[in-house]
Amino acid sequence: MTTVLAAGDGFVAPELFVDAVREAAPERELTFRTLRTGWPVEPFGPVGEVHEASGTEEELLAALGDARIAVTQMAPFTRRVIEASPDLKLISVCRGGPVNVDISAATKAGVAVSFAPGRNAAAAAEFAVGMILAALRRIPGSDAELKAGNWRGDYYAYDNAGLELDGATAGLVGYGAIGARVARVLRAFGARVLVYDPYTDQAKAAVDGVELVELADLLRSSSVVSLHARLTPETTRLLNADNLALLPQGAALVNTARGGLLDYAPLPELLRSGRLGALALDVYDVEPPPPDWPLHDAPNVITTPHLGGATKQTAHRAAGIVAADVARFLRGERPAHLANPEVLDAGAAS
Template sequence: MPMIAIAADGFVTPDLFRSALEREIDGAATTFRAITLDWPQEPFGEVGDVLEASGTIEETIDAVAGAHIALTQMAPFTAEVFDASPDLRMVGVCRGGPVNVDLQAATDAGVLVTFAPGRNAQAAAEFAVGLTLSAMRRIPFTNSELKNGAWRGDHYAWENVGVELHGATVGLVGYGAIGRIVARILKAFGADIIVYDPYTDSATLASDGVEAVDGLDELLSRSAVVSLHARLTPETERMIDERALNLLPRGAVLVNTARGGLLDYAPLPGLLQSGRLGAVALDVYDVEPPPGDWPLFVEPNAVVTPHLAGATRQTAMRAADIVARDVARFLDDRTPLHVANPAVLTTLNLVPTS
């Protein structure tokens, strides 16, 4: 009888994991053990040699002792954990990438690692559009003013009013699952969508009714709104730097719900104060959380939220469902759909999916 260890947290809870597993597998033939980590009440961080983790190595070792399968969102799966867990054969991580797992150590230990791509795509896309509208129409700023007793007629003055999405050119940097949903929503507003993504084929873009551009500079120079949806890699790190920002038309709006490392934040206050940027809307940062004296906190045209784009109940349920389906496939000697270290498949006598 396989033992499944669950290292849950306050977002993807033990009940969500259990419910998802019970829908996918025969619960009577499986035993469970569950712990709940302190995230999100306590921030995640680097633990051992893995990133964005919650809890300790010792906690994880205790939680997975004797388990054949472990499911988590945030627990650190380091080389020490794999060395101390000889029965472990699969780790399911219910997030878009298993950054809290040492993949090389897992592979060396013969442990399959799965993940949950697309779990928050709808949530993040909707949030990006919400931030875009908030920045373009100054919704948070005027809301705050009214709550503080100020009903300002001069918000109707030409120099203070917002702009519409209808007829605006919106540039999307990155066109994965989130970018495609953003494009579909914005097209319904009547926006014209242009895309820079060297990894997306032209047929996909054409079928979606969006325009591909040859380079990032062209996208920036043509866009009234730019929304970032690229992955953070050595090639994309700080791809939107001060030079790139100065290519934007005067008064453009910049939205980042992807990764803080894509953007150089230092020039933003000056660009807002000069009017070069009309507004920024940010959910991710180069330092999280930003320091209390961060200059953008006092900029009226900066909309800032604490890394919440993917935070919906549907995201949590979807995440648990994705990994539970891969557990069911694994227990049935079928290859899971979302494998992070395919080199282990041959060790486990599973056939790689095409």
């Protein structure tokens, strides 16, 4: 009998994990422990040395017991938790990257760590396109004005009118699964799409009908810029005061990827000066933003509370991806999405 901990939360519930693992491995005798952390009602944050985690080390240790496998989204698998769980052999995280796991500690302890790339690509791409349209056409602001009793006919005046995607130049910073989906939609609207991504080659860009350019060229040419890069030391504050000044007057900027990609300090002045015509944000340098955050009262800003991946399909897809890797592990096969493949020699899982 193999014990599995299903450490879910308010988005991917423990029961969703349990059902997905049972469906993926119907032939195995499994017993389940469950834990539900407070996310998303309670914001995630650092726990110990890991980032973007929910819950405490103490409650996770109490739930783990003798579990050999853990499936989770946000639970904090810190060095302390891993070292205190000698029975644990696999942690499967249903996120695009296992940022809530101390990979070094897991590797040292012989614990394989798998993750779920692409789980929210469709949801995040659709949300980004929605934010782009909302920013270009002032949809949330005009809705709020009308509900407040203000008929803003002046929004139809030429100086206040929005922009179409048809014939516009859109710049995408990052061209992974999400960026590529966004590009397809923008091209269907009739936009010319520029891409900055050092890891994408010209051949792929040509097939997809997008143009690979340097970041400075993208910023100079794009009436709307949308961020889709991963956050790494190299991409931290990739967009900053110096290069944001290259944007055409009145450009729109959309960040639905990671707050750390963008330097938020220059944004209020860029909005007030009109260099930025609109700003749409789903992610922030501090989440949630504090009450005195300067962008709360800056003009033409759309803000949402990190909802890009929030669809029911994403939750089911995420649970299914990790459950498939759990089933592989139980059959003695290598999981498909390993963060530390060196832990498992060929045929080592059992």
